[in-house]
Amino acid sequence: MLKNLTKRNNFKEMKLNNIISEIKRKQSFLCVGLDTDITKIPSVLKTEHDAVFAFNKAIIDATAEYSIAYKPNLAFYEALGLKGWQSLEKTVFYIKERFPEIFIIADAKRGDIGNTSTQYAKAFFETLPFDAITVAPYMGSDSVSPFLKFDDKFVILLALTSNAGANDFQYFKQNNEHLFEKVMVESQKWAGKEKMMYVVGATRAEMLVQIRQIVPEHFLLVPGVGAQGGSLHDVAKYGMTNDGGLIVNSSRAILYASPDSDFDIKAASEAKQVQEEMRKLLLEKKVI
Amino acid sequence: MLKNLTKRNNFKEMKLNNIISEIKRKQSFLCVGLDTDITKIPSVLKTEHDAVFAFNKAIIDATAEYSIAYKPNLAFYEALGLKGWQSLEKTVFYIKERFPEIFIIADAKRGDIGNTSTQYAKAFFETLPFDAITVAPYMGSDSVSPFLKFDDKFVILLALTSNAGANDFQYFKQNNEHLFEKVMVESQKWAGKEKMMYVVGATRAEMLVQIRQIVPEHFLLVPGVGAQGGSLHDVAKYGMTNDGGLIVNSSRAILYASPDSDFDIKAASEAKQVQEEMRKLLLEKKVI
Numbered sequence: 001m002l003k004n005l006t007k008r009n010n011f012k013e014m015k016l017n018n019i020i021s022e023i024k025r026k027q028s029f030l031c032v033g034l035d036t037d038i039t040k041i042p043s044v045l046k047t048e049h050d051a052v053f054a055f056n057k058a059i060i061d062a063t064a065e066y067s068i069a070y071k072p073n074l075a076f077y078e079a080l081g082l083k084g085w086q087s088l089e090k091t092v093f094y095i096k097e098r099f100p101e102i103f104i105i106a107d108a109k110r111g112d113i114g115n116t117s118t119q120y121a122k123a124f125f126e127t128l129p130f131d132a133i134t135v136a137p138y139m140g141s142d143s144v145s146p147f148l149k150f151d152d153k154f155v156i157l158l159a160l161t162s163n164a165g166a167n168d169f170q171y172f173k174q175n176n177e178h179l180f181e182k183v184m185v186e187s188q189k190w191a192g193k194e195k196m197m198y199v200v201g202a203t204r205a206e207m208l209v210q211i212r213q214i215v216p217e218h219f220l221l222v223p224g225v226g227a228q229g230g231s232l233h234d235v236a237k238y239g240m241t242n243d244g245g246l247i248v249n250s251s252r253a254i255l256y257a258s259p260d261s262d263f264d265i266k267a268a269s270e271a272k273q274v275q276e277e278m279r280k281l282l283l284e285k286k287v288i
Numbered sequence: 289m290l291k292n293l294t295k296r297n298n299f300k301e302m303k304l305n306n307i308i309s310e311i312k313r314k315q316s317f318l319c320v321g322l323d324t325d326i327t328k329i330p331s332v333l334k335t336e337h338d339a340v341f342a343f344n345k346a347i348i349d350a351t352a353e354y355s356i357a358y359k360p361n362l363a364f365y366e367a368l369g370l371k372g373w374q375s376l377e378k379t380v381f382y383i384k385e386r387f388p389e390i391f392i393i394a395d396a397k398r399g400d401i402g403n404t405s406t407q408y409a410k411a412f413f414e415t416l417p418f419d420a421i422t423v424a425p426y427m428g429s430d431s432v433s434p435f436l437k438f439d440d441k442f443v444i445l446l447a448l449t450s451n452a453g454a455n456d457f458q459y460f461k462q463n464n465e466h467l468f469e470k471v472m473v474e475s476q477k478w479a480g481k482e483k484m485m486y487v488v489g490a491t492r493a494e495m496l497v498q499i500r501q502i503v504p505e506h507f508l509l510v511p512g513v514g515a516q517g518g519s520l521h522d523v524a525k526y527g528m529t530n531d532g533g534l535i536v537n538s539s540r541a542i543l544y545a546s547p548d549s550d551f552d553i554k555a556a557s558e559a560k561q562v563q564e565e566m567r568k569l570l571l572e573k574k575v576i
Contacts, residue, residue, distance in 0.1 A: 035403075035404070073400075073407075075398070075404045075408045076404075078408065078411035078412075079408070079410040079415060080411075081373070081415040082370065082377060085370050089370060109400050109424070109427075110363070110397065111397060111424060112361075112363060112395075113449070113511075113516075114451065115323075116361055116363045119363035119366070120366065120367070122367040123368075123372075126367075127367060127368065127369040128369065136397070136424045136426050137426065137456075137457060138424050138449075139424075139446070139451060139453050140453020140454055140455065141452075142451050143451065143453050161427050163402065163428065163430050164428070165429045165432075168428030168429055169426060169428055169470065169471065170426070172460060172462050173462050174460050174462055179457065183457065186456055186457070223401075228401075
């Protein structure tokens with residue numbers, strides 16, 4: 001099955017309008033981060049040949065109703081070497097096959113000189129059927145542009161991240177412009193909102209007012225709600241647009257909602273709870 | 289063989305002194321970049337079960353005499369999916385086994401929040417026996433520190449890269465300090481020259497005078513000689529220290545020195561020529 005899919009490679013197109021429709025249909029802007037840590041998988045799955053995939057599949061089946069995106073975090077798969085890469089492949093093809101309307105983000109934070117970024121783009125957009133990839137901006141335009149050459153694929157550029165280290169360089173300031181602002185201003189010359197999104201950490205919700213002045217309509221991928229302490233309410237208050245404009249990620253709170261065999265049921269109920277909160281926020285802002 | 293190696297995991301330690309000794313012994317500071325592009329491999333190898341590994345092995349055997357480091361570029365392996373990851377594993381284990389004195393750099397440009405960078409560190413320093421990894425600084429200290437927890441392993445932080453896009457953000461300036469200078473100043477608080485190196489593109493050789501004022505003794509990994517147009521002579525003139533202080537990378541000029549079955553002989557002669565030039569520069573600067 002997987003092999004045929006690779007060859008066909010005729011997956012559903014993923015345009016910005018598809019994402020917006022799904023947000024409205026599911027009344028949700030939840031992305032489930034598949035940061036699958038083999039040491040945290042319930043012991044009931046440990047006998048599976050591919051425990052990481054078995055876990056992911058169960059999580060996906062349980063949460064797809066409440067989610068509009070999945071975001072495998074590459075590091076967790078690479079840490080397992082060849083076997084991890086295999087679990088990643090199976091996971092991404094499974095989502096594309098079973099839930100073709102769902103947006104799949106490679107959380108990879110790549111970025112290199114042009115001919116190398118071209119290879120990364122092949123890795124994630126051709127060899128694997130991801131719809132989007134997170135990219136680090138440090139190396140500038142020619143490190144990002146190879147990813148932009150693919151139709152119906154998105155670059156999600158790091159702007160203001162959720163971690164403490166964001167303070168080290170992202171607030172570096174020339175005249176009255178911070179580096180993260182410069183990144184958003186400059187990168188708008190490379191592509192519009194139909195191909196580009198930005199990462200803004202939920203722990204920086206107060207900065208969203210400023211950020212929305214620079215990118216009033218771009219979608220933002222927002223990690224940091226949950227384990228990292230960001231508030232969904234504040235993110236929506238300052239960051240939501242008429243189209244929604246937000247994809248909010250939750251990883252650990254959903255994946256590890258229970259350490260036992262009911263992990264998928266608990267994950268579903270956690271995702272449902274987030275979706276219900278999101279529904280209220282979408283209603284308040286008249287997106288739905 | 290490979291499996292046993294993984295389990296033993298008792299590779300030779302790679303301390304800065306080992307690297308310096310090898311530079312003096314081989315009279316070279318050449319790193320061969322294994323940016324192995326399957327479409328450029330000589331047709332004589334195309335029937336091999338693992339053509340990428342067969343190519344790498346031939347290149348390594350032909351050039352090890354003249355090189356102190358190898359630098360597989362992750363993108364080229366990831367572009368091939370599972371099979372590429374397999375070729376990468378075989379390549380890295382082959383170098384460690386056959387040439388344990390050679391420094392192996394994962395050119396991966398990774399960097400993410402702490403718990404994710406920890407997984408990347410596992411991927412490259414535990415699952416695979418790399419000695420060093422290139423890291424992008426945008427996300428700051430906590431995205432880099434997980435890599436620094438490993439003994440006898442190095443972080444090679446992007447400072448000033450060789451591509452045109454370097455101009456977009458790396459020269460961003462607060463007061464009198466550019467972003468790339470801030471990166472070098474700040475990161476010296478995280479680790480010293482025994483664990484940290486910097487990427488400085490050969491196409492920016494004139495900047496090395498300024499850079500040596502900030503990092504007078506740190507080793508610099510210098511890509512951009514050859515296909516990208518940088519001058520080895522200028523890099524040595526402005527960047528060399530008493531210990532050498534430079535690891536200069538060449539990829540395409542060596543890998544694809546010939547498209548025919550004599551590719552390894554031509555690669556060796558290209559590497560030898562670079563090594564001879566390096567020897568002169570090391571003598572001029574009295575490193576040897």
